[in-house]
Amino acid sequence: MAAPLPDVTLASPLPPPLPSLVNARRLRTQRVGRALRLWVPAGVLILILAICFLLPLVVSLPSSTKGNIIYNNEPPFSPGHILGTDVQGVDIFSQLVYGGQVAFEVGVSVTIIGIAIGGTLGVIAGYFGGWVDAVVSRVFDILIAFPALVLALVIAEGLGPSEMHTIWALSVFGIPAVGRVTRGATLTIRGLPFMTAARLAGTRGWRIITRHIVPNIAPTIVTFSLLGIGVVIILEGALDFLGYGIPAPTASWGKMIANGQQILSAQPEYVLIPSIALLITVAALNMLGDALRERWGTQ
Amino acid sequence: MTDALLEVEDLRVTFAAGGREVRAVDSVSFAVSPGATLAIIGESGSGKTVSCRAIMGLLPTGTAIGGSARLRGTELLGLSDAQLRRHRGSDLAMVFQDPARSLNPTMRIGLQITEAIRTHRKVSKAEAQTQAIELLRLVRMPAAERRFHEYPHQLSGGMRQRVMIAMALACRPKLLIADEATTALDVTTQAQIMELLLELQEELDMALIMISHDLGLAASYADEVIVMYAGKIVEQAPAAGLFGTGGAVRMRYTRALLDAIPHLERPAHTQLPVVGGRPPDPTALPSGCSFAPRCQYAEDDCRATVPALAEHAPGHRWACWHPCENGGAA
Numbered sequence: 001m002a003a004p005l006p007d008v009t010l011a012s013p014l015p016p017p018l019p020s021l022v023n024a025r026r027l028r029t030q031r032v033g034r035a036l037r038l039w040v041p042a043g044v045l046i047l048i049l050a051i052c053f054l055l056p057l058v059v060s061l062p063s064s065t066k067g068n069i070i071y072n073n074e075p076p077f078s079p080g081h082i083l084g085t086d087v088q089g090v091d092i093f094s095q096l097v098y099g100g101q102v103a104f105e106v107g108v109s110v111t112i113i114g115i116a117i118g119g120t121l122g123v124i125a126g127y128f129g130g131w132v133d134a135v136v137s138r139v140f141d142i143l144i145a146f147p148a149l150v151l152a153l154v155i156a157e158g159l160g161p162s163e164m165h166t167i168w169a170l171s172v173f174g175i176p177a178v179g180r181v182t183r184g185a186t187l188t189i190r191g192l193p194f195m196t197a198a199r200l201a202g203t204r205g206w207r208i209i210t211r212h213i214v215p216n217i218a219p220t221i222v223t224f225s226l227l228g229i230g231v232v233i234i235l236e237g238a239l240d241f242l243g244y245g246i247p248a249p250t251a252s253w254g255k256m257i258a259n260g261q262q263i264l265s266a267q268p269e270y271v272l273i274p275s276i277a278l279l280i281t282v283a284a285l286n287m288l289g290d291a292l293r294e295r296w297g298t299q
Numbered sequence: 300m301t302d303a304l305l306e307v308e309d310l311r312v313t314f315a316a317g318g319r320e321v322r323a324v325d326s327v328s329f330a331v332s333p334g335a336t337l338a339i340i341g342e343s344g345s346g347k348t349v350s351c352r353a354i355m356g357l358l359p360t361g362t363a364i365g366g367s368a369r370l371r372g373t374e375l376l377g378l379s380d381a382q383l384r385r386h387r388g389s390d391l392a393m394v395f396q397d398p399a400r401s402l403n404p405t406m407r408i409g410l411q412i413t414e415a416i417r418t419h420r421k422v423s424k425a426e427a428q429t430q431a432i433e434l435l436r437l438v439r440m441p442a443a444e445r446r447f448h449e450y451p452h453q454l455s456g457g458m459r460q461r462v463m464i465a466m467a468l469a470c471r472p473k474l475l476i477a478d479e480a481t482t483a484l485d486v487t488t489q490a491q492i493m494e495l496l497l498e499l500q501e502e503l504d505m506a507l508i509m510i511s512h513d514l515g516l517a518a519s520y521a522d523e524v525i526v527m528y529a530g531k532i533v534e535q536a537p538a539a540g541l542f543g544t545g546g547a548v549r550m551r552y553t554r555a556l557l558d559a560i561p562h563l564e565r566p567a568h569t570q571l572p573v574v575g576g577r578p579p580d581p582t583a584l585p586s587g588c589s590f591a592p593r594c595q596y597a598e599d600d601c602r603a604t605v606p607a608l609a610e611h612a613p614g615h616r617w618a619c620w621h622p623c624e625n626g627g628a629a
Contacts, residue, residue: 192400193395193396193397193400193401194400194401194402194403194404196357196395196401197395197401197402197463197466198403198414199357199387200355200357200387200388200392200393200467201387201388201414201415201418201466201469202384202387202388202415202418202419203414203415203418204418207414211403211406211414212403212406215403215405215406216403216404216405
């Protein structure tokens with residue numbers, strides 16, 4: 001016989017709910033942080049690119065090469081010269097804009113050459129392996145072992161300074177750098193089961209490369225290329241600083257720093273302005289590369 | 300057997316690893332009849348996968364492969380990649396263990412299937428697409444038209460494995476090798492995929508080699524079972540001859556494997572029998588029976604001489620000096 005259930009009075013009301021293990025606010029902060037890490041550097045880069053390439057088309061800027069000596073050493077925010085003029089009276093903002101064009105032209109060209117030649121060789125080496133890989137990898141090793149700046153100096157000295165020569169000289173460094181990364185990424189992909197599955201399905205070599213390898217290594221190459229553009233811009237600045245890069249009268253950030261260096265103590269802004277432009281550009285490229293790497297989960 | 304679809308004879312595979320030779324597969328012979336199901340069972344490193352990869356021509360270059368594997372009389376071993384391409388897909392196909400990584404993550408699954416179709420048959424893109432959707436229906440993919448346009452990450456593990464099977468079946472192979480095809484899936488999905496494979500096998504009149512470490516799976520689905528240990532076949536029999544009523548396991552290793560399967564009807568909290576020890580180091584195999592160090596019935600003759608694989612009963616071959624009597628059921 002079942003005893004009637006006793007009346008139970010709870011000593012206390014229901015216990016408070018357990019704290020959620022997932023902190024909603026922290027999750028939101030993380031998501032916002034991730035978005036900021038991507039879009040802030042991307043926005044900065046878009047702004048810099050717009051100032052360098054679009055602004056001169058819309059607004060007529062003072063000459064970046066010729067100035068009036070009467071209006072030299074104007075301080076920043078002078079009428080008609082937003083960042084002032086240099087010793088020769090040349091507008092500093094214009095030099096910054098046209099120097100930025102050169103920096104991006106060289107940086108992007110070297111990276112594209114690096115992807116086209118180094119990337120192709122890297123995929124071939126990684127995919128075919130064996131003696132092909134051995135030969136290509138040794139060539140990369142030799143090229144990387146060359147001190148890039150010294151080699152660029154030799155090329156500029158031998159062929160004469162020009163933007164084209166600067167690009168080729170820096171490509172000697174860019175090609176093996178991209179090539180090595182591509183080869184490594186290809187090796188990783190080649191070992192995955194879907195490559196075997198594609199081979200089993202009877203897919204031919206070149207199709208395996210274009211359909212299965214290239215799309216899978218593309219994120220790695222893109223993130224690496226962004227970092228690469230930054231490195232190339234710095235190297236190009238160094239070449240210009242030494243006087244072996246872009247020939248006169250074209251403006252460049254490296255040359256601006258070199259010119260300003262002579263009167264560094266009197267007018268530090270001549271060195272500071274192009275240096276800050278260089279710093280912001282390279283930092284934005286690096287941060288964007290890192291943010292994309294985080295997002296795509298590439299190495 | 301002359302009516303066999305695939306005849307493997309004295310297959311030997313040797314890897315050179317760091318100056319030492321590793322005998323991954325040693326004198327393996329078996330035959331598969333058209334439409335039959337063969338299960339190859341063994342622990343990791345027993346040579347089951349290597350045997351099948353050797354037949355498919357998937358082993359790395361520089362691996363020493365001996366013996367012969369004939370597909371309806373055509374020797375497969377030693378063919379070049381270009382020559383093998385004619386057999387892969389249309390005669391032989393394979394499904395792998397890891398469906399998550401066996402599909403290209405950057406390609407829509409439909410494209411991956413049409414690629415498999417179009418490398419073997421000269422058909423238009425539209426025709427290939429129709430065939431691909433038909434294949435997806437064949438592998439019971441729900442909402443095949445929609446799935447056709449999806450990426451692998453949008454599918455569950457079981458659905459990915461269905462896509463893999465669809466790709467393997469694209470050119471109606473005569474023989475499908477399923478290499479641990481259900482191992483990465485949960486038990487329910489595993490059963491669904493196995494049922495699917497068997498149904499398709501009947502529909503398409505295809506032979507199936509299932510590689511597994513799961514003896515229970517083999518018992519439920521295979522016609523014939525091969526048990527491998529350390530690169531050798533140690534027991535081979537029709538599934539009915541090994542399991543169930545009247546079944547008689549002879550080889551001690553098979554028995555140990557069978558005993559290690561957990562049963563619901565065992566009393567709770569009893570220790571699960573396990574196969575003691577570890578698989579032998581393939582670079583330093585013992586001189587006698589390679590299972591002897593782990594076998595509780597091993598005697599001196601086991602440790603001295605390798606027992607030969609011989610047909611002791613019709614259709615039932617085993618390699619053991621002191622086989623279990625009467626199946627040796629505990």
